[in-house]
Amino acid sequence: MAVSRISRPAAAQTRPDRDHRIDLDVPILSEEPAAVPIRVGVDHPMEPEHYIQSIEVSIDRDPVPAKGKFLFSPANGRPWAAYQMRSGTGGLVKAVAVCNRHGEFLASHEVRVVEGGCSTPPERGARDRAGSPELRLPRAMKAGEPFEVRARVIHGSYTGLVLKQGKYVRELPEYYVKQMTVWLDDQRVCEFQMTSAVSPNPLIRFPLKVTRPATLRVQFVNSEEQRWDVLQAIRV
Amino acid sequence: MTQLSRRDFLRATAAGVGLGAAAGGVLGGCAAPVKGDLARKSGRRVVVIGGGWGGATAAKYVRLQDPSIEVILLEPNRTFVSCPFSNLVLSGVESIDTLTFGYDRLRAHGVKVRHETATAIEPDTKRVRIGEGYLEYDRLIVAPGVDFMWDQVEGVAGRESTVLHAWKAGPQTVELASRLQALPAGGVVLMTVPPAPYRCPPGPYERACQIAWYLKTKKPDAKLVVLDANNDIVSKTALFKAAFRNYPNLDYRPTSKIERVDLEAREVVPAIGDRVRYDVLNLIPPQRAGAIAIQGGLADTNNRWCEVNHVTFESPKRAGVHVIGDATTGLPVPKSGNIANATGKICATAVVHLLNGKEPPVLAPGNTCYSWVSDREAIAVVNAYRIDNGKVVQIEQKLTPRAAVSVAQNSIAWRTSIWNDVLG
C-alpha cells in the first residue's frame, strides 16, 4: 500500500535545501469507501525556525472534497498523521504541505473506490451515544524522541448528503467531529481540522515529542460545539 | 470453499498453497499420488475449483444447460456444510446435521466431483494441477471462497489451528458451540470482526446476536464483547443496533481493530481502548480470495480479491478463467451465499454460451440475505441489480422494517430452495 511521491513546490519562495518529499500512503484500490486509510507525512525537521506548518488532504471529485488539515508545531517532533477518510467517488488524492520557510509542496495519488456490499446508507438523523474519548501512548517514552499518539472519540460522521439520480443532494445538516486539538500542559502542540469526510469514530495517529514530564490533553469538538477532553500524564 | 482441508481443525494445517501430491493422496483416499493427466479430455470440459455455494451451483448449471460438456468439480471436503444458518448452531437453535449435505445429487446431474485439492492453475497450458497430476480444461471456473490473512493478526502466527474462527462451517462451528456451553460462570466471550470486506457482511452481527441470546438464556452472568475493526455495524446497521439493545450482556466496541493477541494471557489488545481478557475467543481474521486464486494470478492490485468481467465473470488477467463468489471484487454486491449462487448460474450460462460460440446473455445477480437476531426472529436485506454499460449497478436495496418471526419463516423457505438450487 505504501507509495511515495516526490513532491513539487507549488510556489517556491526560497530555494529549498532539501526534498520536502511528501509520503502519501493511500491504497490504490479501496473496497471500503467509508473508511479509506491514509497516512501522510514529510521527511523534514521540526525546528522552531524550519518546520512543516500544515498538511492538507483533499479529493476534488468528491461531494465533500476536503479530507482534513493537520496543523503542526515543532513539538510534534515529526510531521505526519494517519486516519481514515470517506470517499464517495475516489479520484486524485492531493496532499499539500506548507513549510514555514519554503512554502507549499504538493503530492498526489490516485485512489479507486469500489462499493462492495449491502451496507445501508446512514440513518436519517441518527445520533448514537457520542463521547468516550481515548488515548493510547507507547509503554515507554524517551525524552526528545518522537513517539506515536493515538486518539479516538466515538462519534458519528454524516455528510447529510444523499445521492439522488446521480447527484448529491443535501437532505440534512452535517454532523461530525470538526476539530481535534492537542496540548502539552499549556502549550498548544497541534490541531486537526476535520470535515464530514473523515470516517466516524475518528482514530487519529500522530507524533509527539516531549522533553520533560507533562500532561497531554486532547480535545475533540463537534459540529455542534460539543466538547470532549481526555488527559494523560506523560512520564519521561 | 478453501482448497485446504478443514475437517480437523485441531490438526495443524498450513494456510498456504501447494500442499502437493501428498495432500491429494491423503484427502482423496487414493493409494498413491498420480502424475500426469489425471483424466484424458475427449470433448469440451469445464473444471470448477471449489464446491461451495458458487462452485457447486456453476457446475450443476453447466451440466443442465449443455450435458455434452464434461464438468469436473474439485472440492477437498466430502461434505457441504452451509455457513448460512451455522451461527444458529452456536446458540443451539439449529443442529449442524441439518446444514450438512453430500455431493451425490450433484453427481446425479453428471458433475464429476473429485475430492482433491487444486494446487496450481496454469492458464497457458489450460491445466489445473493437483500435485503432480493435472486436468486439462477448456474453461475454468474458480470459486475458492476466502482464505485468512493470519499474518495480519499479531500474536497468532504459527498457532492458527488453536484459534477458532468458525468462519467456514464445520468442525470449528461445533467446537465453538461446545466452548460456549462450557463457559464458566461470569465468563467472557470475545469475538473480533475484521475490517470489511470479508465473507458475509452481516455474519458477525448475527453471530453476536446468537451468542448473546444463548448467554442471556443459559449463562445469565456471562458477557460477550465484540471488538469490531469497522467504524460501525457493516450491514443492516439500524436493525442490528435495535437487536443489540435486547442484549445488555453484549458490549459492542467499534473502531477497535486488533493490535495483537496474547494467547497465553488470554487477552486481546485493540489498537486503542482497553485490552480484553477472554475465556472463549472467536477471532474472525481479515480475509482475501482463496489461495488458489492468488496463486493463479487472478487477484487485483491489492493482491487480495479478483476483478472480473461483470457479465461473464471472466478474469481480465487470465483468458478462459472465470472467478465467482466471495473471491471477486469490483461488483457492488456483498460476499453472500445468495450472490455466490447467482453468479454461479450467470457464469455457467456465460461459459456454456462461449463454448458454443455464442454471445452470453446480459444478466445480473440478486442478493437476499437473512440474519436471525434471536431464536425466532430475523431481519433481511435484499438488493437487485442491472447491467449498465457492462457493469453491475444496483437498482435498489430494501430492508425489512423490523425483526419478525415471518422473516425467519421466509428464511427457512429460502434455505430450502437455495440448498436445492446449489446441490440438488
Place this chain on the structure above:
Amino acid sequence: MRTWSSGARLLLGATGLALLVIVTPAVAGPLDGPGAQKALVCSACHGFAGNSRGDTVPILAGADAAYLKKALSDYAGGRRPSPEMEPYAKMALHFGVDEIVAYFASQPRQATPVKTDRAAVQRGRAAAASCTVCHGADGKGDRAKLIPDLTGQPSGYLQNQLLLFKQDQRSPGDAQLKALKLLIQSLPDETLADLAAYYSSLR
C-alpha cells in the same frame, strides 16, 4: 442449445420426475428460452423452474402469466408491500417481465411438499363454501378474471396472503379485491389457517 427431448431425459435421471413425459408441447424445458435466463436468480427462493419447496414462498411454475405480471407490477409499485420482493420485481420489469412470466407459466407445476394437517384441511373444506364462487369448486380460479390457481401452493404462503388481505395491507383500496377482503375480514385467523391448509392440499 440442447433440445427439449434431451432435457427431458436429463431431468428424469436427476430427479425421477415423470411429469415431463406427459407434458404438452406448450411446456418448455426448464432452461429454454430467454425468460429462463432472466429468471435464473429467482430459483434461489422460488425453487428450480419455479417449483418452490418452502412453506412461505409461492410456486410460480404453471401460474397464469397475466396474474404473475400483475403480481410483479404490484410488488414493484409497493401495492403489495414486500422488502423481499420489491427489488426483484423491479429487476424483472427491467429485464423483461413478459418473457419471465411466460417462462414460469410454461413450467410444469409440482405441488408443494409441505404437509398439511388433516384436521385443518377438513375444517378448511367446510369454511371454503363461500370461496368457491370465485375460486371454483376445484380451487383453480379463473384466468380471465386474474383469480389464481391456489391448489398445491404451500399453506404458509396462502395463510400470509389471507392475513395481508384481512389487514388490507395487500393492494389497499383495490376495488376488485373489496369483496374478497370483506369476506376474509369476517373470518377469525384460525379459519384462515384452515382455509390455507385446505387449498394447499388440493391438486
